[in-house]
Amino acid sequence: MSAEDLASQAYTAYAAGKFTEAIALYMKSYESSSVAASLLNVAMIYDHNLHEREAASEYYRRYLRAPDADSDRVKKVNERLIALKRETEEASQSGAAAPPAAAPMPGASASAAPPPATGAPAAKTAPTSSSNGIRTAGLVTGAIGILSLGTSGVLSLVARNKNSDADAYCTGNVCSDQRGVDLAHQAGNTATVATVTFVSGLALLGTGVVLYVISSGKKDAPQGASLSVAPAVGPTASGVNFFGRF
Secondary structure, eight states: OOHHHHHHHHHHHHHTTOHHHHHHHHHHHHHHHOOHHHHHHHHHIIIIISOOHHHHHHHHHHHHHSTTOOHHHHHHHHHHHHHHHHHHHHHHHHTOOOOOOOOOOTTOOGGGSOOSOOOOSOTTSOTTHHHHHHHHHHHHHHHHHHHHHHHHHHHHHHHHHHHHHHHTTEETTEESSHHHHHHHHHHHHHHHHHHHHHHHHHHHHHHHHHHHHHHTTOOOOOOSOEEEEEEEEOSSOEEEEEEEEO
């Protein structure tokens, strides 16, 4: 079962009030993918639903140490850790009983105890629902881009065939017969459509790749590389020029 499926099941369990089951599933998802958001949700459940300050603090700290921790949430997690420490000290000074311990996680062994450091988005928010949507959009957009590139290839072949036919009537840019002029124009028009389709396909494919990368938790798309495409169309010739920077 994939990490995304496990995270989805965890949210379903959370929504049904099965908090310890949700924690177990989030941890399985984390073990499979090492995505810090799972630790984040575990901390929030311990904190706001099970009121386990010590366990919540451990997972918050583990989140802070995770390489993919969201920089926008780090400050809030640190603030919450300070608040939890203050609450624990106040409870100790007032002699208040510690909140009841959470029930054991289903199927979890003693070695699966909360590791040090974590932070998570609000437990009420499914951490994978938005990423799933972005990933699906990326796959669909990329697929359309690939289809457009294939269509461009077919149109380019048609344009080359018409250009070859025009060569029988034309020398350079001079055609001795109207049929050659017509074929040259048809070749040029088809090449233009092929180029536009090709550029659109590249744009769609690139967008799909970016969306897929974002859905995988990578915030920065690759930088420093670019590809420019320009049509090359004439009365008896057609094609595409590429200009790259890598």
